[in-house]
Amino acid sequence: MNGTAPLSITHFVENMERGGLERAVIDLIGAQREAGHECRLVCLFDRGALADELSASGVSVETCNKRKGADFRALRRARDLLRGGGVLHTHNAAAHYHAVLASVGLPLQRVINTRHGMGESNPRSRREWLYRRSMSRTDYAVAVCETARRHLHNSGVSPRSALLAIPNGIRTEGFRGADHAVRAWLRSELALPPESRLVGTVGRLEPVKDQANLIRAFRRVRFSVPEAALVLVGDGGLRMELETIAAAEGVAEATRFLGDRGDVPQLLQGLDVFALSSISEGYSIALLEACAAELPIVATDVGGNGEIVRDRINGLLVPARDADALAAAMVEMLLSPDRATAMGRAGREWVTHEGSFRTMAARYEALYRDEAWHPGSDV
Numbered sequence: 001m002n003g004t005a006p007l008s009i010t011h012f013v014e015n016m017e018r019g020g021l022e023r024a025v026i027d028l029i030g031a032q033r034e035a036g037h038e039c040r041l042v043c044l045f046d047r048g049a050l051a052d053e054l055s056a057s058g059v060s061v062e063t064c065n066k067r068k069g070a071d072f073r074a075l076r077r078a079r080d081l082l083r084g085g086g087v088l089h090t091h092n093a094a095a096h097y098h099a100v101l102a103s104v105g106l107p108l109q110r111v112i113n114t115r116h117g118m119g120e121s122n123p124r125s126r127r128e129w130l131y132r133r134s135m136s137r138t139d140y141a142v143a144v145c146e147t148a149r150r151h152l153h154n155s156g157v158s159p160r161s162a163l164l165a166i167p168n169g170i171r172t173e174g175f176r177g178a179d180h181a182v183r184a185w186l187r188s189e190l191a192l193p194p195e196s197r198l199v200g201t202v203g204r205l206e207p208v209k210d211q212a213n214l215i216r217a218f219r220r221v222r223f224s225v226p227e228a229a230l231v232l233v234g235d236g237g238l239r240m241e242l243e244t245i246a247a248a249e250g251v252a253e254a255t256r257f258l259g260d261r262g263d264v265p266q267l268l269q270g271l272d273v274f275a276l277s278s279i280s281e282g283y284s285i286a287l288l289e290a291c292a293a294e295l296p297i298v299a300t301d302v303g304g305n306g307e308i309v310r311d312r313i314n315g316l317l318v319p320a321r322d323a324d325a326l327a328a329a330m331v332e333m334l335l336s337p338d339r340a341t342a343m344g345r346a347g348r349e350w351v352t353h354e355g356s357f358r359t360m361a362a363r364y365e366a367l368y369r370d371e372a373w374h375p376g377s378d379v
Contacts, residue, residue, distance in 0.1 A: 007037045007109075007368055008086030012078075012099040016041070016048030016061070018234075018260055019204060020285030021091055021116040024144075024168040024360075026050060029059060031361035042081050044074070044095050049260065066098070078102035085109060087368045092116055093127050097134040104137070110368050113159075114142045115152060116168075117282040118303050123155040135159045140367045142166050144283035145304025161370070167307070169360035170288045172352050177294035177344065179269045186270030190256045196229045197334050200271040202264055202286045203278070205236030210300075212238075212245050213323050214277035219249040220327035225334045228254065233267060235260040268293035273333045273340065279320045281305050288355045291347035296340035298329040308355075314347035 009032060016022045029039045040060040043051065051061045062081050066074035079102040082088060088103060089112045090096040096113040103111075119128065135141060138159040143149035149165040157163055187196050199218065203209045211232060218230045230251065232242070239257060246255040261267060268274070274290035274297045281303035288308060290297050297315030299305045309315040316332065318325040333340045 008084065009037055009039045010042060010082060010086060010088050011039065012042045012088060012090040012095050014092065014095050015043045015045045016051040018049045022050045023285050025091060026054060027169065027171055027357040028361055029054065031357050042078065044098055075102045082106055093131040097130040100134040100137045110370060111138050112140045112142065112367055113138055114144065115148065116144055118148050118280055119152055119155060128155065132156050140164060144168050145307050147304050148282050166360060166363045168283050168285060169355050169357035170285060170292060171357055172292045172355060175265045175289060175292035176269055177348065182266060182269040186267065192229050195227050197225055197227050198229050198231055198271045199273045199275050199330055200231040200233065201275050202233040204234050205238040205242060208278060208280050210277045210279050211242055213321055213326065214275060215242060215245050215249055215251065215255065217323040217326035217330065219251050220323065221330050222251060222254065224331045228334060230255045231258060233258045233261050233264060264289065268295060271295055273298060273330060275330060276300065277326060278302060284308065288351055291351035291355065294344035294348040296333050296343040297347065298326065298333060314343045314350060
C-alpha cells in the first residue's frame with residue numbers, strides 16, 4: 001500500500017450482542033490497532049454483551065441509545081460522535097443509513113459499509129429502500145461473500161465507487177484441533193457417557209438458523225448412531241420452543257443447550273462434527289471457526305456456505321429445510337471417522353491461508369485509502 005499514515009477509524013454498529021458480525025468487528029479492530037490505526041466503536045442502540053471486551057482492550061465504545069421509530073436525539077448524538085472525521089465504517093443496513101444521515105456535511109475521509117448477511121429477501125422493504133438511498137453518500141459497499149455481492153447488485157445497491165466482496169476472517173491461532181482430553185472433559189461436563197459422539201452447532205437461537213430442523217434431523221441420526229448427542233451453543237428467543245421440540249422428538253436426554261458461552265474455541269475441540277442448519281447465511285464466522293478447529297462440517301447449501309465448505313473436501317453440503325438429507329450427512333460423518341478427520345484437516349489448511357483476519361484487514365485498509373483493490377467487482 002502506498003499510504004502509511006495512521007488512520008482514524010470509526011466502526012458504527014447496531015450493538016455488540018454476541019454473534020458473527022460482532023466477532024468480525026472485534027477482530028478487524030484488533031488488526032487495525034496492531035497496524036497503528038486509531039479505532040473506536042459507536043453503537044446505534046445499546047452496548048451489547050461483547051462491548052466490554054473492546055472497552056477492556058482500550059477501545060472507546062459509545063452508544064446512541066436509539067429508541068423505536070424516528071429518534072432525532074439519537075441522530076444528534078451520532079452526529080456529535082462522528083464530528084472528528086476520518087473513516088466511517090458501518091456494519092449492516094440500519095446502522096449504515098442512520099450513520100450516513102447523521103454525518104451529512106461532516107468531513108469524513110471515506111464511508112464504507114459492510115453487509116454481513118445476504119440482505120433482506122424483499123428489496124422493496126423500507127429498510128432496503130433507505131439503504132439503497134444511502135449509497136449516494138457511500139464510497140464502497142462490501143459483501144462478505146461473492147454470492148451476497150451478486151444478490152446486492154441485483155437488488156440495486158450501487159455505491160459511488162464499487163460494490164465488492166471481502167470475506168470475513170478470524171484469528172485462527174486461537175483455535176486447536178480435536179483433543180482427547182477436552183473431549184473427555186466436555187462429555188463429563190455435559191453429563192454424557194464417555195463414548196458419546198457429539199454433533200455441535202454455534203449460533204443464535206432464531207428462525208434463520210433453523211435449529212428446529214437440526215433437532216428433527218438429529219432424531220433420525222440416533223437411529224443409526226444411538227450414542228450421538230447434540231450440543232447447541234448460543235441463546236435467543238427460541239430456546240424454550242426448541243427445548244419443547246427436542247422433548248417432542250424424544251431426544252431431550254441427548255440434547256444439551258449451553259446458552260451464550262465465551263469459551264467456544266475450547267468447546268469446538270470437544271466435538272466430533274459441526275453442523276449448521278441455516279436457511280440463510282452470509283459468510284458464516286461459525287463455519288470459519290469450525291474449520292479452524294479441524295472439524296468436519298455438515299452445512300446447508302445457502303448463501304456463502306459453499307464458499308467455505310467445499311463439498312466432500314472439508315465437509316458436506318445439503319439442501320436447507322431437508323431433515324432427511326441433514327441427518328444422512330451427519331450419520332455419514334459419524335460413521336466414517338477417518339474420512340471426517342481428513343476433512344477436518346483440509347478445512348484447517350484452507351482457513352489458515354484464506355480466512356485470516358489480517359488478510360481481511362489489509363483489504364479494508366486499501367478501501368479506506370481508496371487504493372485500487374477491486375476483486376469480484378465484475379458481475
